[in-house]
Amino acid sequence: MASLIHCPHCGVRPKEEFSIRGDASLVRPDPEASDEAWHEYVHIRANPRGRYLEHWQHVAGCRRWLVVERDTFTHQVFSVTDGAAAARGTSR
Amino acid sequence: MTTTYISRHPLEDRLPLEPGIRAVDHLEVPRGKAIATVMAMDGEEAAVAAGLAASGDVSVRFVAPGEWLAISQSDTPEVLHRNLSLLLAEAAYIFDQSDGRVVFRLSGPNVRRILAKGVGIDLHASAFEIGTSSNVLCGHISVNLARSGENEFELIVMRSFAESLFDDLRAMGREFDLSADFAAEG
Incomplete structure (x- = not known):
């Protein structure tokens, strides 16, 4: 259930403690990139049915940003990682 | 120019200044921490x-x-x-943060049942041991919850939320006749 998120710092928490920012798989384009690339990055979002990477912030808990991998259809949560660690992993 | 600020507890208007009669389940507000x-x-x-x-x-x-x-x-x-x-x-x-936070101490045999009305985490001793602490949502207010004893919890909340949390805790404890006062030690 997506209503319980396993925060890597605080443990199992209800979803009410979090706020959701959205897609975590976006990569910011180069500053010199084309207008189309920026338009795509800023405005265009997929609405997938299935696995989805999202940024969740544990606002009422440790206040850390987390990357939550979940299924938008079954609400199953596959993984939760700290945002900083995830960013380091993909060297962004 | 120097200004002298008067230290004033946010619950001073809400609680008697002297310790009152304690029920089995008790909410204590320590001052001067x-x-x-x-x-x-x-x-x-x-x-x-x-x-x-x-x-x-x-x-x-x-x-x-x-x-x-x-x-x-x-x-x-x-x-x-x-x-x-x-x-x-x-x-x-x-x-x-001494003036920025307010401490609440809940104690008594029913504290876990009282807290369960506002806190969405498992507070059983096997999941939340004595000495552990964490930020949790209590009702709609984010508090730092710590277990200081088998049947004793401490909540630390930002000052501006103290009155609201106090009202919430009293409502949560009404079923168990929760009493409340300032801690005797100060």
């Missing part, structure tokens, strides 16, 4: 955690990775700040 936020500098998290663990009189509450609340009953805010600064110099940032 020294509280400080300790934030580890980048890469110093483990060193700060070890330093705080060895700080003796100070009780340490986990807030977030690299961030803690340090609470002292006996020290004044100035002394706590100085001691922590000496202990953790060059490893952590320390901020006095």
